[in-house]
Amino acid sequence: MKTFAELNFPGRLIAVEGLDGSGKSTQIYLLKRWLEAEGIRVYFSEWNSSELVKSATSKGKKRELLTPTTFSLIHATDFADRYERHLLPLLRAGYVVLCDRYIYTAFARDVVRGCPPQWVRGVYNFAALPDITFFFKADLEVSLNRILEGRPKLKFFEAGMDLRLSPDPYESFRIFQGRILEQYLAMSTEFNFIVIDANQRVEAQQGVVRQLVQERIDLSRYLRRNPLPLPPQRRSESKVVVASDPDDESVE
Amino acid sequence: MRKNFKSTIVVPQPGRRRFYGHGIPGVEPEELVGKLIVVEGADGSGRSTQIARLVDWLETGGHATVQVGLKRSTLVSEELERAQGGNILSRTTLGLFYATDFADQLENIILPALKAGFIVLADRYIYTLMARDMVRGMDEDWLTNLYGIALEPDAVFYLEVDAEELVQRNLSKSATLDYWESGMDLGFSRDMFDSFVRYQTAMKTAFRKLQKTYGFTIVDSNRPVDAVTRELRKKIDRVLQGR
Numbered sequence: 486m487k488t489f490a491e492l493n494f495p496g497r498l499i500a501v502e503g504l505d506g507s508g509k510s511t512q513i514y515l516l517k518r519w520l521e522a523e524g525i526r527v528y529f530s531e532w533n534s535s536e537l538v539k540s541a542t543s544k545g546k547k548r549e550l551l552t553p554t555t556f557s558l559i560h561a562t563d564f565a566d567r568y569e570r571h572l573l574p575l576l577r578a579g580y581v582v583l584c585d586r587y588i589y590t591a592f593a594r595d596v597v598r599g600c601p602p603q604w605v606r607g608v609y610n611f612a613a614l615p616d617i618t619f620f621f622k623a624d625l626e627v628s629l630n631r632i633l634e635g636r637p638k639l640k641f642f643e644a645g646m647d648l649r650l651s652p653d654p655y656e657s658f659r660i661f662q663g664r665i666l667e668q669y670l671a672m673s674t675e676f677n678f679i680v681i682d683a684n685q686r687v688e689a690q691q692g693v694v695r696q697l698v699q700e701r702i703d704l705s706r707y708l709r710r711n712p713l714p715l716p717p718q719r720r721s722e723s724k725v726v727v728a729s730d731p732d733d734e735s736v737e
Numbered sequence: 738m739r740k741n742f743k744s745t746i747v748v749p750q751p752g753r754r755r756f757y758g759h760g761i762p763g764v765e766p767e768e769l770v771g772k773l774i775v776v777e778g779a780d781g782s783g784r785s786t787q788i789a790r791l792v793d794w795l796e797t798g799g800h801a802t803v804q805v806g807l808k809r810s811t812l813v814s815e816e817l818e819r820a821q822g823g824n825i826l827s828r829t830t831l832g833l834f835y836a837t838d839f840a841d842q843l844e845n846i847i848l849p850a851l852k853a854g855f856i857v858l859a860d861r862y863i864y865t866l867m868a869r870d871m872v873r874g875m876d877e878d879w880l881t882n883l884y885g886i887a888l889e890p891d892a893v894f895y896l897e898v899d900a901e902e903l904v905q906r907n908l909s910k911s912a913t914l915d916y917w918e919s920g921m922d923l924g925f926s927r928d929m930f931d932s933f934v935r936y937q938t939a940m941k942t943a944f945r946k947l948q949k950t951y952g953f954t955i956v957d958s959n960r961p962v963d964a965v966t967r968e969l970r971k972k973i974d975r976v977l978q979g980r
Binding site: 537538540550552559565566568599600601603604608611 | 825826833844845882
């Protein structure tokens with residue numbers, strides 16, 4: 486498997502990965518704001534957001550119809566739709582594409598659910614690898630607390646209840662997230678994750694992220710010919726720092 | 738004197754059972770004591786007619802049956818239908834969408850029915866899905882891995898009909914050719930008739946290729962319906978006896 490740069494795509498893809506509550510969505514949101522303000526051609530895509538597949542995914546989750554295999558396949562379908570219709574054309578056109586979660590989310594989750602790793606990787610092998618993958622590594626307890634404090638009603642699949650780890654959703658969520666973290670850590674070296682200490686302050690993390698992006702990508706190649714005028718800053722926007730977590734499992 | 742009705746029923750004998758790849762986590766092939774019989778073929782090859790006749794025959798013979806087919810899952814069938822209507826799906830997406838539909842039926846209908854000893858009749862299986870994707874240029878290794886979840890059927894019959902004969906049958910049935918069955922998304926030709934013939938010929942080639950790997954039975958369905966039924970029954974009889 487190769488990165489987009491290795492495949493000679495003019496565009497570059499940056500992905501963020503991490504547990505629910507690791508702060509990765511906030512970080513990629515702030516990265517996007519910066520790149521836009523610098524006049525870079527940038528596009529943002531999040532996990533489980535293809536309109537096409539949404540109703541099936543949401544039905545499957547609500548009615549608890551999904552098995553590990555169909556859970557995996559329906560997310561792969563969602564990813565393929567975004568990949569072929571949005572990501573590929575934009576990368577061909579020389580965009581910097583930001584992805585909140587990429588194939589590693591599937592590699593971690595589906596394997597924890599019991600799908601064989603080689604099968605999952607095979608299903609996704611039509612996708613090129615990101616040029617940069619940031620992995621936001623927070624202490625398990627920190628991530629858990631962020632989620633459990635802010636959003637106390639855990640959904641069935643989000644809590645990994647389908648795995649029958651515990652009849653208590655909170656306990657189930659803890660075990661489930663712990664196993665996902667193990668999978669992420671096991672992939673970290675193989676896929677060259679850049680590990681960011683997510684226990685740091687938001688600004689400190691963002692500083693590291695912006696610095697690394699600048700070092701690894703020649704951003705001047707991605708400037709818009711005619712920079713877009715910045716939208717007038719609305720009041721509410723100046724406060725919005727915490728981006729909503731696009732995590733697929735929280736689909737209503 | 739009372740008339741003696743024939744009441745002997747053949748109890749299907751177990752055959753070899755395996756998944757093509759890793760299968761479905763947690764399912765033991767040996768538990769699947771029923772029989773899985775697949776009928777493949779293009780629209781107009783007589784699939785539905787033959788399956789209806791087989792169901793009659795099997796049920797009369799004392800066997801419980803269940804039918805499955807493409808795009809019939811609770812999970813994604815409506816969504817798949819809608820997405821296809823708009824023709825906005827790219828090939829990988831469409832392939833995975835169909836794989837999801839298949840997996841849902843496999844886990845929720847086929848496997849439980851086989852466990853309960855039913856005879857499952859599948860109106861097409863992974864081979865049609867694979868052939869369609871192959872014609873659209875998808876990687877064969879990718880497909881083999883993807884469909885490693887599938888159970889090997891006890892018998893697969895591919896009802897083969899010449900493309901020209903298929904055109905005639907489809908036109909006499911509905912006076913039109915189906916967009917997807919004509920492979921119009923491939924852009925072979927703007928002429929639907931022409932595209933249909935070229936697409937079905939390509940599908941036939943893909944099936945021949947798959948036949949080498951999966952070893953299914955090719956049934957000449959240019960013949961009259963009854964002749965095909967007779968051949969199918971004979972072969973299924975052998976399957977039930979575990980041969």
